[in-house]
Amino acid sequence: MISIDAKKQIDAWILKYPKDRQSSAVMQALKIVQAENKNRLSADTIQAVADYLDMPGIAVQEVATFYENYNHKKVGKHVIRFCHNISCMLNGADDLILHLENKLGVKTGEVTPDGLISAKKVECLGACVGAPMFQINDEYFENLTADKIDQIVDNLK
Amino acid sequence: MNEVCFKNLTKDQCWSLKTYEASGGYSVWRKILKGELTPEHIIDELKASGLRGRGGAGFPTGLKWSFMPRHSDGQKYVVCNSDEGEPGTCKDRDILRFNPHAVIEGMAIGGFVMNASVGYNYIRGEFMEPFKRFEGALKEAYEAGLLGQNINNSAINFDLYTHLGAGAYICGEETALLESIEGKKGQPRFKPPFPANVGLFGKPTTINNTESFASVPEIISRGGQWFADIGVENSGGCKLFSVSGHVKSPANFEVPMGIAFKDLLEMAGGIRDGAKLKAVIPGGSSTPVLTADVAMAMTMDYDGIERAGSMLGAGSVIIMDESTCMVEVLTRLAHFYYDESCGQCTPCREGTGWLYRVLKRITDGNGREGDIELLLGVQDKIMGNTICALGDAAAMPVESFLRCFREEFEYYIEHGKSMVKG
Numbered sequence A: 001m002i003s004i005d006a007k008k009q010i011d012a013w014i015l016k017y018p019k020d021r022q023s024s025a026v027m028q029a030l031k032i033v034q035a036e037n038k039n040r041l042s043a044d045t046i047q048a049v050a051d052y053l054d055m056p057g058i059a060v061q062e063v064a065t066f067y068e069n070y071n072h073k074k075v076g077k078h079v080i081r082f083c084h085n086i087s088c089m090l091n092g093a094d095d096l097i098l099h100l101e102n103k104l105g106v107k108t109g110e111v112t113p114d115g116l117i118s119a120k121k122v123e124c125l126g127a128c129v130g131a132p133m134f135q136i137n138d139e140y141f142e143n144l145t146a147d148k149i150d151q152i153v154d155n156l157k
Numbered sequence B: 001m002n003e004v005c006f007k008n009l010t011k012d013q014c015w016s017l018k019t020y021e022a023s024g025g026y027s028v029w030r031k032i033l034k035g036e037l038t039p040e041h042i043i044d045e046l047k048a049s050g051l052r053g054r055g056g057a058g059f060p061t062g063l064k065w066s067f068m069p070r071h072s073d074g075q076k077y078v079v080c081n082s083d084e085g086e087p088g089t090c091k092d093r094d095i096l097r098f099n100p101h102a103v104i105e106g107m108a109i110g111g112f113v114m115n116a117s118v119g120y121n122y123i124r125g126e127f128m129e130p131f132k133r134f135e136g137a138l139k140e141a142y143e144a145g146l147l148g149q150n151i152n153n154s155a156i157n158f159d160l161y162t163h164l165g166a167g168a169y170i171c172g173e174e175t176a177l178l179e180s181i182e183g184k185k186g187q188p189r190f191k192p193p194f195p196a197n198v199g200l201f202g203k204p205t206t207i208n209n210t211e212s213f214a215s216v217p218e219i220i221s222r223g224g225q226w227f228a229d230i231g232v233e234n235s236g237g238c239k240l241f242s243v244s245g246h247v248k249s250p251a252n253f254e255v256p257m258g259i260a261f262k263d264l265l266e267m268a269g270g271i272r273d274g275a276k277l278k279a280v281i282p283g284g285s286s287t288p289v290l291t292a293d294v295a296m297a298m299t300m301d302y303d304g305i306e307r308a309g310s311m312l313g314a315g316s317v318i319i320m321d322e323s324t325c326m327v328e329v330l331t332r333l334a335h336f337y338y339d340e341s342c343g344q345c346t347p348c349r350e351g352t353g354w355l356y357r358v359l360k361r362i363t364d365g366n367g368r369e370g371d372i373e374l375l376l377g378v379q380d381k382i383m384g385n386t387i388c389a390l391g392d393a394a395a396m397p398v399e400s401f402l403r404c405f406r407e408e409f410e411y412y413i414e415h416g417k418s419m420v421k422g
């Protein structure tokens, strides 16, 4: 359920915390496991993390549902997280989100039929002076325009 | 401008150990390792500097550090709050990206002063570029023998680790942040006990903002008075302001406290497209909004912004021009707080939902007579009745938007459409 490579990554996080506090690594463990399971968590993967960290399943489930970065529904291979909070809104984020939806042919919250891309509206990503902006996987894209969005999306494979 | 956290901003590889050391970086830490500085001296300098917490609450950093029971037995911790998520705020991201060693040195100094041998930097989960930069800097610092056990045979220990968030604004609240490091839901704790007594893993802990820590090395190196003199009475030093919204050149500016708002606006290129200023949120989405004329007469320091009727917060200056519909802006903010409430306290959980739903129906064109009073009533029930300050943060903008721009709300309710946008 959890690959050897993922276990290695999780073990490196566990080392950062005091002895017997391996549950501190749960947030990263979920992220690591999510990354190797098509970007989403299932009841089984959550239980696997619980077993690995010697935590009650319910405790891990609570964490997995509390934080926004965990996906419980199907998402694209690439997830576009579009900030729609105040600074981005003032800089035209709402229109650009519509533009992106048109471009993808699906609404935010849905996945393109080929499974490649899904988009989501999110709150402030802490890059307000680069508004409007979105995040794809680990990368930020700032000062977006409709043209720039087209280019970025066309380059996703 | 750019004298402390942004000191090396324009230099090549400004985030590298080499650049940091070339400009005097780690000189304070090296003095500490040689036994040349005492905790008392550092606390005195910090108090003299007038440095106040840059995370939003503005609590004096020197005083906070003096609260830690440094002589008590057992593990103690210093924690850096890099969870930056308050709408309009984006300065800590740039400190982590462009001056990570100042954060490391500031935390190490804090560790020494408070006798805490372990530190954690809590970085929000989305900040992967800053996270990697910070991890790179940590590696450099360890390799240079600046961190670890018995550093340079000084008998001083300091280990520093990162912890990554996973998307929850509430984890910026310091006790929620501690819960999060412990691998739990980020729900704020009741206080007291305060973290200085019962903090991370139940041990005494001090939490400071990224900018607060990053300011410390330069303050100790050049002296508290030097820093205090940059600023004004009650607001020592310089501060990073994130200026965003309808300005020509949005950016982070590190400027002396007490600078006139209109000068800061000028630095950001002024209002875009020759439009007129309408409103300013001076300290991040949780701080009350101000009208243009009030803002134009304001100075950017704790007292100056308070006199104008708002708060300095995290220094996140959101500029709105005359094309802005204030009803729509408030609705978006209400949605944010509704989304981010951790749900522990009824007034916050239910109240943020109420505020959002009423505002949403107004912007949907279905506002009802009495909705303004309803909004005011709900925000009043939240204020002061919750475990953490998110409740107040959700309530305060409502009161100020309605006070400053009431006619826009009345118009929207009566006509079912925006007074500004039609």
Ligand SMILES: Cc1cc2nc3c(=O)[nH]c(=O)nc-3n(C[C@H](O)[C@H](O)[C@H](O)COP(=O)(O)O)c2cc1C
Pocket: B052, B053, B054, B055, B056, B057, B058, B059, B081, B082, B083, B084, B085, B086, B169, B170, B171, B172, B173, B174, B175, B207, B208, B209, B210, B212, B213, B388, B389, B390, B393
């Ligand atoms: C809802 C909420 C969110 C907060 N978010 C942050 C944050 O992102 N960064 C931060 O440094 N402080 C944040 N704070 C303030 C912290 O609780 C705490 O006061 C601060 O980190 C202390 O550091 P300082 O004294 O250096 O400012 C937040 C507070 C609340 C109530």
Ligand code: SF4
Pocket: B170, B187, B188, B340, B341, B342, B343, B344, B345, B346, B348, B349, B386, B387, B388, B389, B390, B391, B392
């Ligand atoms: S005020 Fe809101 S966010 Fe803070 S503890 Fe209560 S419910 Fe949670």
Ligand code: FES
Pocket: A083, A084, A085, A086, A087, A088, A089, A123, A124, A125, A126, A127, A128, A131, A133, B087, B088, B089
């Ligand atoms: S409001 Fe969009 S990044 Fe802050």
